[in-house]
Amino acid sequence: MSETTKFAPDRLIQAKSDKVASEWTVRQTILYNLGIGYGAAAIEDDALLRFVLEQATASFPTMTAVMGSSGAGAAILDPQYGVNFQMIVHGEEEVELFGPLPAEGALLSDSAIEGLWDLGEAKGAVLRMVKRLYRTDDQSLLAACASTIILRGNGGFGGSAEGAPKARATPERAPDGSASSITRPEQALIYRLSGDTNPLHSTPSFARAAGFPGPILHGLCTYGHCARILVSALAGGDATRLKFIKVRFSSPVYPGETIRVEYWDEGAGTYAFQARVEERDVVVVKGGQARFA
Numbered sequence: 001m002s003e004t005t006k007f008a009p010d011r012l013i014q015a016k017s018d019k020v021a022s023e024w025t026v027r028q029t030i031l032y033n034l035g036i037g038y039g040a041a042a043i044e045d046d047a048l049l050r051f052v053l054e055q056a057t058a059s060f061p062t063m064t065a066v067m068g069s070s071g072a073g074a075a076i077l078d079p080q081y082g083v084n085f086q087m088i089v090h091g092e093e094e095v096e097l098f099g100p101l102p103a104e105g106a107l108l109s110d111s112a113i114e115g116l117w118d119l120g121e122a123k124g125a126v127l128r129m130v131k132r133l134y135r136t137d138d139q140s141l142l143a144a145c146a147s148t149i150i151l152r153g154n155g156g157f158g159g160s161a162e163g164a165p166k167a168r169a170t171p172e173r174a175p176d177g178s179a180s181s182i183t184r185p186e187q188a189l190i191y192r193l194s195g196d197t198n199p200l201h202s203t204p205s206f207a208r209a210a211g212f213p214g215p216i217l218h219g220l221c222t223y224g225h226c227a228r229i230l231v232s233a234l235a236g237g238d239a240t241r242l243k244f245i246k247v248r249f250s251s252p253v254y255p256g257e258t259i260r261v262e263y264w265d266e267g268a269g270t271y272a273f274q275a276r277v278e279e280r281d282v283v284v285v286k287g288g289q290a291r292f293a
Contacts (some may be wrong), residue, residue: 006082007082007154009154009157011081012075013115013116016110017109019110020110021107022067022107022109024104025104026103028194029059029104032066032224033058033059035221036225037183037184037187037225040182041228041232057104058239059239060101060224060227060228060231061095061143061239061245062223062245064095064101064143065093065095065220065223068108068111073111073147075113076149083151083153088152089149089150090147090148090149091149091248093147093148094146094244096144097243098142098144099143100240101143106136107135107142108133108134109132109134110132110134111129111130112129113129114128115163116128117160118156118159119164120155125150125151125155125159126150126151127148127149127150127151128148128165129147131144131146133145148165167286168246168272168286168287168289170286171266175263175264176263177263178263179229179232179233180229180258180260180261181258182256183256183258188201188215188255189255191217191224196220203215212252214254216252216253222247223245223249225259226261226275226288233263234263234290234292235292242291242292243292244289244290245289245290246288247287247288248286249284250284250285251284254277257277257280258278259284260277260278261275261288269291270289271289271290271291273288
């Protein structure tokens with residue numbers, strides 16, 4: 001890196017945004033729901049049409065990942081902080097819901113960098129960002145989201161690794177159940193309409209140059225699929241019952257593959273889970289946790 005792009009961890013950790021107003025439309029909600037597989041699901045089940053039609057449209061909890069201002073998240077792409085964005089990997093994603101998520105309307109959001117850990121030059125740095133969504137009328141909290149990002153090109157800056165996020169252990173017993181869903185070949189092309197237009201997910205030549213045989217599914221699309229599968233299997237399709245979900249991404253999914261979620265009942269409405277691609281028998285999400293009302 002040149003001097004002008006030297007990694008600046010002390011300044012990066014202070015990146016944050018005050019509450020910013022934004023709007024969300026029914027059309028955006030429907031596009032998001034189609035992106036996580038509700039289109040194919042609704043063809044087979046009339047009860048799911050509420051996720052893809054304009055009348056009394058239902059939102060889905062993981063949509064919070066793409067709602068609100070990017071805020072502090074934009075800092076990792078700001079040249080002044082010296083982050084090697086070409087080496088960024090999405091590590092974890094989670095959300096906790098505190099109220100019903102509207103399918104349209106205005107909201108407020110703020111964000112901040114919550115932690116930055118140094119795993120060494122070989123492993124990189126780990127950054128955790130938090131984003132909160134609020135109602136505009138009484139500013140009550142709707143949701144708290146967190147993203148863990150691996151900065152593979154920014155390790156070895158002299159920071160501490162103590163307290164860095166670690167994968168949750170998978171229960172050492174057979175799963176209590178499993179459920180699966182097939183992603184569509186054009187799944188990533190639909191999901192990108194929710195805001196992530198990285199060509200890694202759309203352009204075959206770009207994906208091959210990055211070392212993949214073809215475009216890969218967005219991690220947040222896999223996240224949404226896992227949540228949708230769990231809601232169907234464990235909450236009778238009632239998305240409002242999902243109050244918390246967390247995943248750690250461990251391998252990419254290719255559009256058209258089948259995602260199978262295996263889950264373990266931990267009591268009190270809480271489940272551990274992992275997800276694998278059936279065609280390749282590869283675990284793509286591990287250390288998952290979900291909580292239902």
